Amino acid sequence: MPRTLEHVLTDAQRRGTLGDRPISEVIDHARQFVAALPLDVGRVLDLGTGAGVPGLVVAVERPDVEVVLLDRRENRMDALRRDVAAMGLANRVAVICAEAESAARRPDLAAACGAVVARGFGAPAVTAGAAAPFLRLGGVLVVSEPPETVESRWDPSLLARWGFGAPERLQGVVRLCREIDVSRETPRQEGA
Secondary structure, three states: OOOHHHHHHHHHHHHHHOOOOHHHHHHHHHHHHHHOOOOOOEEEEEEEOOOOOHHHHHHHHOOOOOEEEEEEHHHHHHHHEEEEEEHOOOOOOOEOOOOOEEEEHOOOOOOOEEEEEOEEEOOOHHHHHHHHHHEEEEEEEEEEEOOOOOOOOOOOHHHHHHEEOOOOEEEOEEEEEEOOOOOOOOOOOOOO
């Protein structure tokens, strides 16, 4: 019998690759990413996946999509490969150990995703810059957002540089649509 999402995330906490929030809260927050995805998303890339959140929740909740879990830390990716297999998801969930910049140049990933999700990858400019090369035109970037603040963390000029429109704040996340196909050459990331 396949392992459950709850078991896999509990093991990740024991290994120290997932924070100590209750698993039910981790899953509930990840469901906010799922709710922000378009119906016809196709492929979702989880940027800096760590223990597989929110990507594993996307895979469980949306059996119609292909999920790519991307992180540069080999030890985490080894454990995640075993978890994906134990959950019975290996036929539509790929686990890739690579830096985002090099992975974005892979022909199977460059401009090939309907969505990129990121829970804690980096500052807004870094996250947008890393995500943009993976997204097809019309694709969305969904990022974990801190509680409501007066000012947006998303600089419109930097978003425009990466081809994103205005941020749409949803419950617990912000969604950005890649509206413009900027140059194939990846601009240098601000703050990276």
